[in-house]
Amino acid sequence: METKSINELQDEIVEDFSMYDDWNDKYEYLIEFGKTLPKLDEEYKTDENRIHGCQSRVWLNAQMIDGKVIFEADSDAIITKGIVGLLVSVLSGHTPKEIAESDLYFIGKIGLQEHLSPTRANGLLSMIKKMKTYGIAFQAK
């Protein structure tokens, strides 16, 4: 199966969001998206997997399978879970190198950065940082 590149996935999200012109619809989308995401197994909700800097609790689990990094994430706040889910859908299933070198422009393009409070934006940033760190760490292995 041909997998889509990180940028193709980003462009799809940007396209999806371009249909919405007010925050209401954007958040409805995020909330609905968040609801469809699977829950992370309790065993992965460890302190080690916690992302700090978010007001809600966020966990990120990463595994290396057949040369690809598989991310799973969860949050107890649904909007956060939606955003985190977008990041996972873009980055998961790619090689460590692709992840480490990715440029995540979709966040800005769909207007999330601007709409999120500083605390949340920090959470988002630490999440991205952590995902990239996994990319770098898995490359080294």
Added chain:
Amino acid sequence: MFDIEKIRADFPILNEPIRGKKLVYLDNAASTQKPQVVIDAEKYFYEHQYANIHRGVHYLSQIGTDLYEGVRKQIQLFINAKHEYEIIYTKGTTNAINLVAYTFGRKFINKGDEIVITEMEHHSNIVPWQILCEEKKCILKVIPMQEDGSILLEDARKIITPKTKLVSTFYVSNALGTINPVKELIRIAHENDAKILLDAAQAIQHYPIDVQELDVDFLVFSGHKIYGPTGTGILYAKEQLLNQMPPYEGGGDMIKTVSFEKTVYNDLPFKFEAGTPNIAGCIALGTAIKYVQDLGIKNIMKYEAELFKYATKKLKAIEGLKIYGTSKNKSCVISFLLEGIHPYDVGVILDNSGIAIRTGHHCAQPVMDHYHIPGTCRASFAFYNTKEEVDVLVTSILKAKKMLS
């Protein structure tokens, strides 16, 4: 009387469109907005009167000193302190509590002595005591909270004992809005020969405070919560205590003479005010307090009480909404959760509706732990808020509930 339209017009930010909507500012417990007169006072000082104080014989320095000291006098009268020099300028409540911990605490609290707080303190009234206890091997005792967010006086009577050197507690809780039975706590502390500090950060803007009538030993508050500038605050302490306490920081202004053999500390209040202070801020704080005095603290109380009653009734009526902190004695704070919904999600939706509330633990994590919740949504009110704004809040909560469940 209370002309709400006129009052709202005094606060320029209330007309600021937020995310294309009319701002509904309900985060007053975190900080209050500033009336134009306060903003102007600071600006005017810098434009026309600015110089460093207490130091120069020149004209501007004297004007600055007079204004700065005039505000001290004003605050003395505002809280009815016996002497002007019992009013110490600080950077805020946190700074004032740390000052007491560092000076009074280090000198008078020793190994095995006890400090008593409650389960509902702001972190700034927990951590300084923990630091002191670590250093001095004294013991921090905690009066537990009840489900409704109040304390029992019988618990206070058990925990405050002759071993207690200091009771340090809030007047009004920022997380739940509970009003503490301060008169009784002061009496219990004194019966045990302990001193008592009141954290009035959430009380000074809502209730008249008379430190002599209360007979409180220390009282602290922040300027920014009483419509004044950030970086200003007050420590009131009885003269006798201030005289016994060692200085906090060393530097200019706090000394009489300095030599390498012997440095003589300055008189009160300067002994506790090292370095160049927030001169413009303190002057504008005086303007803020005058603004409150002109409105009349009793009028403010009456207006806020009615608004608070209305808001409580309206929020209570929302199905699935639970209010945390239901004690009979409550101030302008409503902490709540929607069933099955994370407070953060509610905060995001309300924010997008132009409503500013606070979500999270409100610097009172033990309270959230007590209820086993991650945090709450907190709407906190000031005299410029209206029933119409409460209605907007209710509509937006209903909308958030619909979107999120």
